[in-house]
Amino acid sequence: MKEKIVIIGNGIAGVTIARYLRKYSNHEILIISSETPYFFSRTALMYVYMGHMKFEHLQPYENWFWEKNKIDLKQAFVQSIDTNNKSLQLDNGEQVNYTKLILATGSKPNKFGWPGQDLPGVQGLYSKQDLDTLEENTKNGINRAVIIGGGLIGIEMAEMLRARNYPVTFLVRENLFWGNVLPKEESEMIMRHMKDHHIDLRLKTELKEIIAGADGKAKSIITNHGEEIPCQVVGLTAGVSPNIDFVKSSNIDTKRGILVNEYLETNIPDVYALGDCAEFHQHPSGDRRNIEQIWYTGKIMGKTLATTICKTKTAYNPGHWFNSAKFMDIEYQTYGWVFPKPKENEKHFSWMHPTKYLSVRICYDKNTSAFIGINTFGIRMRHQAFDKWLNEKRSVDYIIEHLKDANFDPEFYKQYENEIVAQFNSENDTNITPKKRNWKNLFSA
Amino acid sequence: MKLIQQIGLYTFIAGMLLFTANVFIGSYRFEEQTIVAQLDATQDKIDTGDTIANGFKAALKELSFLGKKYNGEFDFISDLNQAITLYNKNITTELVTVNGITPSEIEALYSGVQKDGKIIYNEELLTTVLTDPAKKQKLIDGTNWMFEGQREYADLESFKNDLNLKLEEINSSIGKQYHISTEAWNLVNLTKAFNVGGSKTNVELWFFLTFGLIIIGGLAYNLPNIKLLGMAGIKNNGIQQTSISNKGWLAWIVLGYLVGFYLLLYFAPHYLNNNILLVDPVSNSLSGKPAGHWFLYGFIYCVSMTIMAVRMYIKYRHNNYQIFRTTVVWFFQIAFAFLIPELLVRFDKPWYDFKNAWPLDYDFFFAFNIDDLLANGTLGAFMFFWGIILTLIIIPVMAYFFGKRWYCSWVCGCGGLAETVGDPYRQNSSKTLLSWKVERYLVHSVLAFAIVMTLVTLYAYYSGATTIAGIDVYTIQKIYSFLIGSIFSGVIGTGFYPIFGNRTWCRFGCPLAAYMGIVQRFKSKFRITTNGGQCISCGNCSTYCEQGIDVRSYAQKGEDIIRASCVGCGVCSAVCPRGVLKLENSDAPKKVDGNPLIFENNIVKLNKDV
Numbered sequence A: 001m002k003e004k005i006v007i008i009g010n011g012i013a014g015v016t017i018a019r020y021l022r023k024y025s026n027h028e029i030l031i032i033s034s035e036t037p038y039f040f041s042r043t044a045l046m047y048v049y050m051g052h053m054k055f056e057h058l059q060p061y062e063n064w065f066w067e068k069n070k071i072d073l074k075q076a077f078v079q080s081i082d083t084n085n086k087s088l089q090l091d092n093g094e095q096v097n098y099t100k101l102i103l104a105t106g107s108k109p110n111k112f113g114w115p116g117q118d119l120p121g122v123q124g125l126y127s128k129q130d131l132d133t134l135e136e137n138t139k140n141g142i143n144r145a146v147i148i149g150g151g152l153i154g155i156e157m158a159e160m161l162r163a164r165n166y167p168v169t170f171l172v173r174e175n176l177f178w179g180n181v182l183p184k185e186e187s188e189m190i191m192r193h194m195k196d197h198h199i200d201l202r203l204k205t206e207l208k209e210i211i212a213g214a215d216g217k218a219k220s221i222i223t224n225h226g227e228e229i230p231c232q233v234v235g236l237t238a239g240v241s242p243n244i245d246f247v248k249s250s251n252i253d254t255k256r257g258i259l260v261n262e263y264l265e266t267n268i269p270d271v272y273a274l275g276d277c278a279e280f281h282q283h284p285s286g287d288r289r290n291i292e293q294i295w296y297t298g299k300i301m302g303k304t305l306a307t308t309i310c311k312t313k314t315a316y317n318p319g320h321w322f323n324s325a326k327f328m329d330i331e332y333q334t335y336g337w338v339f340p341k342p343k344e345n346e347k348h349f350s351w352m353h354p355t356k357y358l359s360v361r362i363c364y365d366k367n368t369s370a371f372i373g374i375n376t377f378g379i380r381m382r383h384q385a386f387d388k389w390l391n392e393k394r395s396v397d398y399i400i401e402h403l404k405d406a407n408f409d410p411e412f413y414k415q416y417e418n419e420i421v422a423q424f425n426s427e428n429d430t431n432i433t434p435k436k437r438n439w440k441n442l443f444s445a
Numbered sequence B: 001m002k003l004i005q006q007i008g009l010y011t012f013i014a015g016m017l018l019f020t021a022n023v024f025i026g027s028y029r030f031e032e033q034t035i036v037a038q039l040d041a042t043q044d045k046i047d048t049g050d051t052i053a054n055g056f057k058a059a060l061k062e063l064s065f066l067g068k069k070y071n072g073e074f075d076f077i078s079d080l081n082q083a084i085t086l087y088n089k090n091i092t093t094e095l096v097t098v099n100g101i102t103p104s105e106i107e108a109l110y111s112g113v114q115k116d117g118k119i120i121y122n123e124e125l126l127t128t129v130l131t132d133p134a135k136k137q138k139l140i141d142g143t144n145w146m147f148e149g150q151r152e153y154a155d156l157e158s159f160k161n162d163l164n165l166k167l168e169e170i171n172s173s174i175g176k177q178y179h180i181s182t183e184a185w186n187l188v189n190l191t192k193a194f195n196v197g198g199s200k201t202n203v204e205l206w207f208f209l210t211f212g213l214i215i216i217g218g219l220a221y222n223l224p225n226i227k228l229l230g231m232a233g234i235k236n237n238g239i240q241q242t243s244i245s246n247k248g249w250l251a252w253i254v255l256g257y258l259v260g261f262y263l264l265l266y267f268a269p270h271y272l273n274n275n276i277l278l279v280d281p282v283s284n285s286l287s288g289k290p291a292g293h294w295f296l297y298g299f300i301y302c303v304s305m306t307i308m309a310v311r312m313y314i315k316y317r318h319n320n321y322q323i324f325r326t327t328v329v330w331f332f333q334i335a336f337a338f339l340i341p342e343l344l345v346r347f348d349k350p351w352y353d354f355k356n357a358w359p360l361d362y363d364f365f366f367a368f369n370i371d372d373l374l375a376n377g378t379l380g381a382f383m384f385f386w387g388i389i390l391t392l393i394i395i396p397v398m399a400y401f402f403g404k405r406w407y408c409s410w411v412c413g414c415g416g417l418a419e420t421v422g423d424p425y426r427q428n429s430s431k432t433l434l435s436w437k438v439e440r441y442l443v444h445s446v447l448a449f450a451i452v453m454t455l456v457t458l459y460a461y462y463s464g465a466t467t468i469a470g471i472d473v474y475t476i477q478k479i480y481s482f483l484i485g486s487i488f489s490g491v492i493g494t495g496f497y498p499i500f501g502n503r504t505w506c507r508f509g510c511p512l513a514a515y516m517g518i519v520q521r522f523k524s525k526f527r528i529t530t531n532g533g534q535c536i537s538c539g540n541c542s543t544y545c546e547q548g549i550d551v552r553s554y555a556q557k558g559e560d561i562i563r564a565s566c567v568g569c570g571v572c573s574a575v576c577p578r579g580v581l582k583l584e585n586s587d588a589p590k591k592v593d594g595n596p597l598i599f600e601n602n603i604v605k606l607n608k609d610v
């Protein structure tokens, strides 16, 4: 039967499933989304403000792509869902029917009820509109911005404003930056790097309220220590949560996000959710969070659900954890799990360059010496290598020995494997000699 | 620091303005001793016993230009052209009376050709009319196609028409060897010689005021960036918001300036004589000869590459690939394209750039070049041999091992300019599918054109023919030199940097790049590997790819990038914020069907283009 599949949200999750649905079937496909007419890479919003790219560079597909592939687009906001009649109410008065509905509505910035949080000059960084707002808020220059919330979007926003040389104060509630993810040493390294970029970092500091000036715009903030910091822009980057307010009035079960099982099915037949807005009752992988607000999971979910709808029922299985980020000039990659503090059965091996911002931390099982995960800063590593080694349940010794195979830095970069291995040997009384790079190690099955 | 940079900028602009002004401020005079010095170097006597200098002086007198002083080059150049035309005409007219076919001889031909109411033109007639065997031979060569049996003429009129055309041709070619050449190199020499004012009065001072200020200003502008850009890392801040790098009005001004410069350089270099004078001392110290316009160009090329190489060092100081690459490509320009060829000239050897390979070096197989090389003993023979080996063996073998990057962004002069002077414009190359299509048609057509032209040339060279399959060898060479050699590679290729990006020529026009691209695409160890599922589709790689490759479209699928046009500049890898891209030469299998790690593989089948 030819379905009419309606997708709400043209982010990475919505667009990926649309592309695979098209690839696998000739169902009618319609994407309704309110933010922008075409899909763009949210992850790169910062680069537009910084002047590295224009907004159009953020669009991975040329505009003709959609029509040519018979993926219909509609720019509108869905106000409500009637699952009994399988119809959607749009803000432009239109009603749209579907046979299958896919919710891919993404996230919205958290606001914690701070006084003044809705004043002009106060904003998050999530959408294209937020980008335009920031442009507007800084168009006449500012003397200072205060950013609240020590996560990835916070440091990106700080970097953006620093790129235009605006003074930035960065309030972090905890005693470390991104301390729930990064081990102390690495977090401290990033914080040193923030100083290099003249970011005024305030640890253990929270926002109490935002004060309006005579013009009604934010003019300063007050911290929990009672300090007033004058500023014209306040960035709220204390995390994001699923953007599902309009779903709440429907029959679809929600908690923080739209509740789904491992097949991305909601409680209502023919209604699915994926991407940032989906929340698993229980994550099929066990070691991941029930809400995964990251880019690549939206892609994997998209392909998985398209397979289920068009081919065979397939459970979501994102494989081994990996991720990456960039803190100003320091690139970060992680494969497998490295928690800030080793768990009961775990041990960390950590190497840091004495002067440069380079570090490698390997987590392994201290009983079986099985490799568990790796964090690297300033050194690129090969995803394929670690994925393979995790599958093969290799030992830490094996990883150390074959580290050169995993190096992904550009040619002619100085390589540090010898130093790393030497330190590992001296700490662990081992006698490992690093193996020369060998393609066969990586590509033989 | 900011201040130094500002001063640097103004110094640079001042240098540029003076350099530009200098084009227009020469003053000129037709002086007798200059005329003698320029035109009678060999003391050749014309058949009539006079010298070229005297003939030219007479022409100047006739036009009352002799001794006249000019304050602008436009008047002077127009008068110079007029005088040369007059002299060339005079000398021909004069020599026609001695060596030409005279009016009485022509009359004799007309009457002799009519026999029994028919037109009968043959060698016999020529033998009776023309006693001078040289003249007779000329007419046989020129008109044998009109002989009886070859062609029928109904009446005298139609015969006269044909014959007169030929006679004019023959007569006007008389004395050619004594003509003053109006080719670029000679006009450059003459304008330089007759120049009596402007920068010629103090070459050192003017050298400082132009090149000196440009170099000092350029460096003073670039060097403070060590501090100003902040810590080492990718600093592309503001590039899309600044007029000059974002196709704003400043970019168009730069474009206009560059296009204007290239037009003068290629088509009227004598207008630059005042600037060519500035580099005479440099040229003399290298080759022992005064500078021509190509020397000026080479010098500017080296200076700009050096200033902008410094910029690259600072911008990419965290990236050894960029540092090494910039150093090597700079070295090849300075040593191989500039110093070595000039020094060869000093020792009376042919000017030869050992790294310039056919078909980029499109006139390598032109007769003049082959003759020149082969006339130069073992060294010349080696050069000829080397040029062939370079194209047939070294280029493809190296492209097999390293991809075309070893040439395009490590060795080539065009590439060197693009990677240094052009780097600020790399983001302006178009990434659309349409431009990819245009690129493929265009660049391969140029390659085909170069091959056909060269085959025709070589066939002509060894067979002695001048036309092959209806193609006139000289014409096809001219068309190629004009369209591809000048307009495409220079005026558009470099002039359009600010709008079309810095690899316009390399991407759309270079036949050598097309040739290596075929090797790279189908048989090479080189590829850009993508790192599993780490790509966040941000678009930095595509934006900064100077070849307009949509790198992201591969990276987000986890596919390796195996594209004919990739010059391996490494910038996509440098700007990627997630460490996704790595240029590699390896034996590992290439990933072209999507990467299982990210569950993404080849896209929507309905759409074959994507």
Ligand SMILES: Cc1cc2nc3c(=O)[nH]c(=O)nc-3n(C[C@H](O)[C@H](O)[C@H](O)COP(=O)(O)OP(=O)(O)OC[C@H]3O[C@@H](n4cnc5c(N)ncnc54)[C@H](O)[C@@H]3O)c2cc1C
Binding pocket: A008, A009, A010, A011, A012, A013, A014, A032, A033, A034, A035, A036, A042, A043, A044, A045, A046, A076, A077, A078, A079, A104, A105, A106, A107, A125, A126, A127, A153, A156, A243, A246, A274, A275, A276, A277, A292, A293, A294, A295, A296, A298, A324, A325, B536
């Ligand atoms: C600044 C920033 C940087 C980031 N960097 C990274 C990174 O480096 N790596 C990483 O892995 N992740 C990163 N993320 C997170 C990543 O971008 C998200 O996980 C991802 O974009 C979520 O995709 P999605 O398709 O689920 O939702 P979204 O991209 O949010 O798309 C949902 C769309 O649906 C629309 N919509 C919602 N409700 C409705 C409605 N009722 N009617 C119509 N339309 C509606 C929204 O307007 C939106 O356009 C970043 C996020 C931000 C904001």
Ligand code: SF4
Binding pocket: B528, B541, B544, B545, B546, B547, B548, B549, B551, B561, B565, B566, B567, B568, B569, B570, B571, B572, B573
């Ligand atoms: S793909 Fe990368 S290396 Fe190749 S030309 Fe483009 S930017 Fe340079």
Ligand code: SF4
Binding pocket: B534, B535, B536, B537, B538, B539, B540, B541, B542, B551, B552, B555, B556, B575, B576, B577, B578, B579, B580, B581
């Ligand atoms: S720059 Fe890197 S992360 Fe961004 S699109 Fe390109 S490969 Fe992907």
